[in-house]
Amino acid sequence: MELLFLGILVLLMITALISGFPVAFSLPGSSIIAIGLAALAGWIFADNPNAYFHEGGPVQWLSAGVTNFRSLYWNVERDTLIAIPLFIFMGIMLQRxxxxxxxxxxxxxxxxxxxxxxxxxxxxxxxxxxxxxxxxxxxxxxxxxxxxxxxxxxxxxxxxxxxxxxxxxxxxxxxxxxxxxxxxxxxxxxxxxxxxxxxxxxxxxxxxxxxxxxxxxxxxxxxxxxxxxxxxxxxxxxxxxxxxxxxxxxxxxxxxxxxxxxGAYDRQFLVKVLMALLPPLSLIFVVLGSILMGVATVNQAGAVGAVGAMLMAGYRLHHRDERRYWPAFIAIFSVIALGFIVANFDLNIKSINTDKDRLGVTLGFVASATLLMAIAWSGWRVFKTGTTLHEVMGETAKTTSMVFIILIGAAMLTSAFRAFxxxxxxxxxxxxxxxxxxxxxxxxxxxxxxxxxxxxxxxxxxxxxxxxxxxxxxxxxxxxxxxxxxxxxxxxxxxxxxxxxxxxxxxxxxxxxxxxxxxxxxxxxxxxxxxxxxxxxxxxxxFPSLVNYLPNRTYLTSESAPPPMNPRIQPCLEEQVLSLYANQEVSLIASIDTMAAVDASYLSSAATKILQDSLGKARQTFVKVEGIYQSKAELTDFEQSYEALHFQVRDIQLTVRRNKRLSEDARLQLRRLDDIELNATRKSDLEQRIVDLQQLNQHLEASIPATWAIQRPIFEKLNKAEKKSRNDYRRNVDEAYEGIQELRLWITQASTLAQTKADVADLASSIDQLDANGAMAAIKLQERNMGEFAGVSSIKSKLSKARRALKGSKYDPEKAKGYHSQAMEMLTAEILWRQRAVTDMAPALVSYDMAIKDSIGLRLQERMSVDLATTVSACMASHKDVSLQF
Structure with missing residues (x-):
């Protein structure tokens, strides 16, 4: 019966549209009438208003339509639709x-x-x-x-x-x-x-x-x-x-x-062409260019387009020559001035600290006020030119209302369509x-x-x-x-x-x-x-790349671009990096050997371990890459014989699931029928349908080839092996590069760490001269200071033990001074090796970092290079079959 009322819904909609009834009322009207008829028929013939709905009842589906109605207007995060009136206004204004x-x-x-x-x-x-x-x-x-x-x-x-x-x-x-x-x-x-x-x-x-x-x-x-x-x-x-x-x-x-x-193609004609082309081309560049370059959202670009259309109309509809282009020129100069101010001043009002900040905010306010004046001037011109502004606003309101009302009606129609x-x-x-x-x-x-x-x-x-x-x-x-x-x-x-x-x-x-x-x-x-x-x-x-390339490229090259570690871009990113390893393996190994040859005998034990582990994992990279190639080749070879079987079985299983769903629907309808004579035939038909579907599913499941039970586990094993090889590679290169990053950070903190030595040394006199609380507070302060440095956790631990030695009944200043002395020895040694590393090792680390950052260290970079982002965008623009994963 659901199909009957589904047909009634479609027939009502088509009849209303063909008869010329407004779309805004045809869609929701057809939905409400169809749902009402289904509820009435269910109440009359089955004593249950919900009987002829796929699931739920009339109240739920009408409520769904109302919910969709409310979401269009009250969900402020659906800001996509805000751009509609802005672009409509821009278009009508330019046309007029x-x-x-x-x-x-x-x-x-x-x-x-x-x-x-x-x-x-x-x-x-x-x-x-x-x-x-x-x-x-x-x-x-x-x-x-x-x-x-x-x-x-x-x-x-x-x-x-x-x-x-x-x-x-x-x-x-x-x-x-x-x-x-x-x-x-x-x-x-x-x-x-x-x-x-x-x-x-x-x-x-x-x-x-x-x-x-x-x-x-x-x-x-x-x-x-x-x-x-x-x-x-x-x-x-x-x-x-x-x-x-x-x-x-x-x-x-x-x-x-x-x-x-x-006429003649002379200078005057060139000026005429430029005056006709430049304004709309400029508006196109500002509106679309700001979106393509990631400078503005669609809504912001729509607002800019509406203002730009107003400025163009301001001089186009103004017939007197004197001061005709003044508002447009003032607006252009104001925008240029704002761009200069934003680039050279901090305009955050909450952080005004210097005279330069105050000057920047003042200039920004003046430029903004001038821009608003130019817009208002153009708007006044349009308002005074006949009824242009009134007509444009009216047409914008009517067109926007039409779009939104149709959206609401369509939401209700979709609810009714799903109801049946x-x-x-x-x-x-x-x-x-x-x-x-x-x-x-x-x-x-x-x-x-x-x-x-x-x-x-x-x-x-x-x-x-x-x-x-x-x-x-x-x-x-x-x-x-x-x-x-x-x-x-x-x-x-x-x-x-x-x-x-x-x-x-x-x-x-x-x-x-x-x-x-x-x-x-x-x-x-x-x-x-x-x-x-x-x-x-x-x-x-x-050629889907014609569509997908630009959105991908804009996303991957924008200020908010994801880091190279983003999971969605890994397949295409690794495709590029693996080919890079094939071409640069010799030079990368040479860079690793050069770094390993640098004298590291003076480093602390922790720093030495980090460096050795990092270089060891860097050497393992090529083994991990070979593992990816091997597991991928094994999987690809097996897929050639497995693919046809996979699709055959998945089609059978899809039909089985569809039949089970139909069987559940039949059982639901059976439960809704009352035990009255009028429903006896209907019950018999539904019971027979359930039996037929069960028998069909048994036949389909029996038709699954016996090789499926053997082939599928093999595929899953090879697929997991391929994923594991990639995960092993990713974890390996991350750990290889993290060590270099950490070691460079330790060395760059050498000078600031040395500045803390005097303050830490003064803790000895604090322990002698201050009471327990005062001494503990002084030590606690230095613990916090040590927390700002990497690789000094052992020093911080000794200071913490010194502080605890002064706590409560455990008060033992001699023990505290002992821990402090150990901390000073460790701090002195840490400063010495770091200061030497600034000259002896830091240049080598920088060179090594530059050599591996686009390969082994790529995943831990903040963003991809433009060239790499472009290549990855082209790779992601193609559609790739992933059905074997399902």
Missing amino acids: SKVAEDLLVTMAQLFGPVPGGLGISVVLVGALLAATTGIVGATVIAMGMISLPAMLRNKYSHSLATGTICASGTLGQIIPPSIVLIILADQLSSAADQASAMRKAAYREITGEFSMPSALDISSASAGDMFMGAFIPGLLLVALYILYILFTAIIRPKMAPPIGYS GGEELVKDMLTSLPGGFWMQFFVVMVVIFILGFFLDFIEIAVVVVPIVAPILLADPSANITAVWLGVMIGLNIQTSFLTPPFGFALFYLRGVADQLVKTISIYKGVVPFIGLQLLALVITGF
Whole structure:
């Protein structure tokens, strides 16, 4: 019966959407009606309102919808969605300030003489507007009103002209900053959490281990990661559009003839081009550049973009020449001044100690006040220019409200979908498909593409993604990243603006196009561009590095980059380091021998042991590396014959688990039925279904090859051996380098340790002249001072014994002085060898450290070098099959 009400839910939603009922009410309305009907039917026919729910009841699932409603507004940590109104405001403000008009006219004049140049200029302007406005309707309408008449006057093919404008206008959905990417990031963050829980449960069930290695876990997707991941695919799409137009213009010149420019390409024209291009390019650099370089979060970049759009509108809408650019110039100089002040002064108000600090805070306050004045000046200009500011704020509020209301409705729809077992149904359907992950992924992409013919991008993002994304992300065979999945879905969703009959870009252009342009020409024109979007989808699918590289590189080279010891980056890091050992083994061994040859006879016994142990473990590194190669080779050889068996058995076990779940569902439904005559047939059917599923599982378990019981333990043994060899290597190199770090620290503290000698020596007179409490306090102070130094625990211990000798009834000043004397002897010896080591050993240690820090000592460095981080990022950008671990 759950399937019946699941069908009713889907039918209600489709009917409401097709009839033109607002999406914001169609989604939650369908959910509430379907849940209500299921509860009513259960109460009437089974005397139990919960009877026709997969689990729980109507109250729980309606409460889940309300909980999702509250979380959107009251969970302040879901800050991803805060960026939505900021970018919407930026886009609408730039559109109303006629930046698009300036860009289109200038770019058309610049590229006109090139074959297909006018079409190419439309694509380039569409890309620029996508990176600034990101609003499809505004971009398509603006380019349709400005470019389409010019293209028609110059004998452009109607289909090519309209297709170019529609396709270029949709670039804002994939080129960041994009509202679609922000919504997808929000949806995928929760999907990644669900997928992580699913993968951990599977790992625990299969291996019996409660803790899954973090390298096998699924990382979430932030809006910033989505922006960076979509950047290269967005540029790829722009390149495909341009190549298509250029190829068409060359093959069929009559479709896109070149257009001569009547003016001169002189200095005045160059100034015109720069004035049209530099402001939006600067805004793109500030907004996207700050995100890509890790300087700002997405929300901060959105706020900067909104302010930048206000400044641009301030001079663009101001028609009088006098002081037209003053607010923008003042803002630029204020930002430059703030950058200089931050770089040269400490602006922490809580730590103002010097006149320089006070000067820095004062200058920072003045620069900030000047910047605020420039922003306010621009805002006043926009406010006084007709109703621009009022319209922009109104449109921003309406668009933001629409997005949030749809998100709430989708959350309630998802709850209802899960209430009737829809999520389990989709999961079972996808996982039962032949071909594994890639068949599942292909089916999902086809469904999303087909839905794009009828639904809006937001509806697809918030309804489909929460259902299918956890299933796809949890699959270990492809081991895809959430960012890659989000960008692939974003590219697919982008086609929804072009696919008839409900492609919004088609409607936008139809509304402003001349009557000479037939609707069929618009439909024909977008077909090649839909094909190009699908081609970009295929390319991005085959080359995941196009998506994953930038987020990884930004993360690993940022100020908050993880240290090389981070478990998630170990596989790729060791791949680079092991190849380095192969090339530098001779030089590394020579460096170890050189360090061992340095005279260490004067070192303390503790220091000597540390040095010898460190050098010994450094020599063992190459043995450990050979162990990794050997265990990896053994595992790889065995996997070649084991892999097919593994997948065969895991498929059987997956079917068995699915059948057990279906059997449990049948038992649950059986318990809900009352012992009345009307339910006798239903009970008999459920009991027979349970028996059939049990018999099927017995048959499936019997079909597991007998070799599985032999092969699986061998694989587990080899797999553990490979992990152990890597752990042994990591522990060995860490201990090898820790000794060098510790010894260098001891030596660098030589001078400051020598300064404590007089204070420690004075403790003898303190013991003689002070009472017990005073002497103990003086010794305690020196104990604390000794705690600041490394390698002096034995000296500190003697001082502690001296202090205890003066305590209470054990008061024995002679014994205390004896311990103090021993401490002084040890301190003197410690200072002597450390001072000698400063000149005799420290240079050698520095040279040895430099020789091994990028190999043996790499894991204990604070961060990777940029070159190494770049290489590791490229390695991590590829998806690696980890299914044999499950």
